[in-house]
Amino acid sequence: MRYQCRECSYRGERAGQAGSCPACGSFNMAREGSGDEDQAPPKRTWQLRLLIGLWGLLAVLILHKLLS
Numbered sequence: 001m002r003y004q005c006r007e008c009s010y011r012g013e014r015a016g017q018a019g020s021c022p023a024c025g026s027f028n029m030a031r032e033g034s035g036d037e038d039q040a041p042p043k044r045t046w047q048l049r050l051l052i053g054l055w056g057l058l059a060v061l062i063l064h065k066l067l068s
């Protein structure tokens with residue numbers, strides 16, 4: 001697990017005491033590779049819903065065509 005300081009440019013394998021930065025002593029540290037970063041892509045959600053909705057509409061239209 002790697003740590004990166006958000007106050008200075010420290011980046012290393014370990015953090016200091018109680019998770020503080022060993023270079024500047026700040027507690028504003030980010031852990032890399034743990035999914036802790038706020039990099040979650042929220043834009044993909046509505047695109048996926050739109051895709052599912054369009055496929056559902058297509059299925060409904062096909063069924064309506066077949067049953068009529």
Ligand SMILES: [Zn+2]
Nearest residue numbers: 005008021024
């Ligand atoms: Zn630092």
